[in-house]
Amino acid sequence: MGSYRRGEQATMASVALAVALSFVCLGIDGVAADASNHRYKVGDAVPLYANKVGPFHNPSETYRYFDLPFCSPEHVKEKREALGEVLNGDRLVDAPYKLDFRVDHDSKLLCKSKLKKEDVVRFRNAIMKDYYFQMYYDDLPIWGFIGKADREGKDDPNEHKYYLYRHIHFEILYNNDRVIEINVHLDNNALVDVTEDLEVEFQFLYSVKWIGTSTPFEKRMDKYSQSSSLPHHLEIHWFSIINSCVTVLLLTGFLATILMRVLKNDFIKYAHDEETADDQEETGWKYIHGDVFRFPKYKSLFAACLGSGTQLFTLATFIFILALVGVFYPYNRGALFTALVVMYALTSGIAGYIATSFYSQLEGTNWVRNLLxxxxxxxxxxxxxxxFLNTVAIIYSATAALPFGTIVVIVLIWTLVTSPLLILGGIAGKNSKTEFQAPCRTTKYPREIPLLPWYRSTIPQMAMAGFLPFSAIYIExxxxxxxxxxxxxxxIYSILFIVFIILLxxxxxxxxxxxYFQLAAEDHEWWWRSFLCGGSTGLFIYGxxxxxxxARSDMSGFMQTSFFFGYMACICYGFxxxxxxxxxxxxxxxxRHIYRSIKCE
Structure with missing residues (x-):
């Protein structure tokens, strides 16, 4: 949810051509804490930033911390953020709490607050939606709920009383001159009743307790790794993944064995036919050898799909490499977003090269339109x-709405890096002068495809093709x-990488x-069918x-629903x-292999 400075630097250092983007990233990069080495003396100010508030079950629907009438200062000082932080919806500002290094406070006044009726309503609505707050202390994330609902004292069990927490206790662990851990405790004895629409006057308080620990600084993020999305027993997770993968691989192995035996029988049959009766009419996949390499319809679109898919495959490979070498720290998702933007821009040349090169092999002429x-x-x-989604976020005044400056940065990356590399790759592909390697000559006129049963049509074949790969990844x-x-x-990116390899x-x-079954039925239009069948797993993921x-989440509301299904549609389309x-x-x-293995006139 946050951005860890060393992780951001490692992301940029791992990209070989990131120099092309350095002038852009330097203008927006400000991830580090004020004390970049994370070492402090007694009494030193340790950076504490308030990030955002929002409904706990709607992770995309977050708002600025001071959008709720907390103890807001007259001048809110915003923190400079990296591109990944902004894309993640982080909007860090200086928090009003003063947590100096190793300075305890029993009960310190934060501010005196007088809530008007409309402010009471806003807090009550926020508590009803389980609003939480998020802060960063020395780059360590901390969370807490702003209030609680209680049925005590209400005659109707469906009615609740709503209380606002007014006392926060910070428990901070340190090792010599470094902060190791921070925990937040909310005082259930210091509450403000906001059930009724009445003006309320009270005091916001906080306390600080410093405790020594022997945990080294290098292991302070292990706490968040242990509370990750994995089960408490890692062995259970590994067992479920291995069980799924073994099942799928066994099924795949059985099908491979059957297919190899069928192919072997085909080769023997065709070789026997050539020796005994050359004029005998051929049947099966050899019968369409003059049509199987006939170029597909909409070859410009086909080449573009192939180029974009190859680029996304390269992007996924590089992201896995960065993850496996330990670039993405816990709660360092800002680095992941930055890596995605930078790597997509730098791999655009691959899409241009593959698309125009393949388009030229298919004897296409309008390579400029193909590149566009x-x-x-x-x-x-x-x-x-x-x-669309940014407009929705603007209407909701949510932090998911990108600032104008960030949009300009993304446009500059597209204009100055993505587009030039795409064009250069396209020119290189056009000038590659490679021809399509076909072991058989293509006849002048295509053969008529015989009438096939319904289950051999495109949609049923896509359903069968997508189910098996999806069954290998659905647990993860x-x-x-x-x-x-x-x-x-x-x-545990190693598990995810294994699942990715199995998926491929x-x-x-x-x-x-x-x-093979399509060709054996003498249907030679396999080009688009193979692409659609291979990509059909993306449709299963969207399902x-x-x-x-x-069934598995508590998300609700128009904004969260639109963000979830909108961006997941783009992700599944990429898959x-x-x-x-x-x-x-x-x-x-x-x-190519099977048609090289037989004699085709």
Whole structure:
């Protein structure tokens, strides 16, 4: 939820070409605490920032800390934030609490507050929605609820009394000259009744207690890792993942064995036919050897899909590398957003090269239009979704609404880095002068595809192709969703990487198997079918979104619903393009192999 300075630096250092973006990032990067080395003397001021408030069950619906009538100072001092922090919805300001290093306070007055009727209503509505607050103390995140609901004293069990906490106790652990841990306790004996619409006058108080500890500074983030999205017993998680992967791999192995035996019989049969009766009519997948490499319809769109999918696959690979080397610290999601933006910009040249190179192999002529289509294929829907959701966030006055300066930075990254690299990659692809490698000659006129049963059509085949890869990852999806759309974190990236590899293997194999059955039925239009079957797992993931939202989460409200389904639609669309390109590549390698293994006139 926050941004840890060393993690942000490691993200930028891990990107080889990040120098191209340095002038942009330096203008917005301000992640570090005031004391960058995190060492303090007795009495030194330790940076404490108030971040945001919002409903606990709606992680996207957050507001600025002083949007509620707390003890707001006359001049709110905002903290400079990195790009990832802003994208994450963080809006850090100086908190009114004074927590100097190793200085205890039994009960210190924060401010005297007089709440008007409208302020009482706002606090009561916030307590009804389980509002929480978030702060950062020396880059350590802390949380607490602003109030509580109680049925005590009410005759009707459906009615509640609402209380506002007015005393916060900070318990801070230190080791020599460094802060190790901070905990927040809310005093249940110091409450303000905000049930009735009456003016209330009271005092906000806080207390501070410093306690020594032997925990080293390097392990102070372990506390958050232990309370991550994983179960309490890590072995249970590993067992469930291994069980799922073994089941899928066994099923995949059985199908692979069957497919290899069928192919072996086909090769023997076709070799026998060539020796005995050359004029005998051929049947099966060899019968369509003159059509199987006929270029697909809408080849510009197909090449753009392949280029965008390859770029997203490269992006995912680099993100996994950064995660596995320990770049993303707990509650350092700002670094993840920064890495996504930077890596997407730097990998745009791959999309341009793959798209135009493949488009040229398909004898396409309008490569400029193909390049524009490649650039807009994924970013276009993402941009439209962002415009709608950002407008919703502005209407709600939520922190998810990006400031104008951040939008300008993103536009500059797109204009100065993404677009030039896309164009350079497109020019390089156009000039690569490679030809499509087809082991068989294509006939002048296509053969008619025989009438096939309904289950061999595109949609049923996509359903069969997406189910098996989805079954390999659905256990892990819950933990990922609880991290992205909740307050938990994900720390065991090794498990996620293993699941990702299994996903790629199963997607490639199931696409190859379905492509073989399609060719065996003498249906030679496999190009788009292989891409759609490979990417169909993205549709299953979006279907899981419906299940998660209504059955596993407590999210509600128009803003949270639109953010969840809007951005998940973009993520699943990205998975569709990425896995579709994997499925097509696997099918192409398979088809080239089998047609090289037979004699085609």
């Amino acid at each position: 289509l490649t650039g807009c294929l994924f970013c276009g829907p993402l941009f439209l979704t962002f415009c 999806l819950y933990y990922i969703f609880a991290s992205v759309w909740g307050h938990r974190i994900y720390t 293997i199963v997607t490639a194999f199931i696409t190859v198997a379905l492509t 899981y979104c419906l299940y998660y939202y209504y 569709f393009l990425m896995l579709g390109s994997v499925g097509y590549r696997a099918a192409l390698l398979f088809i």
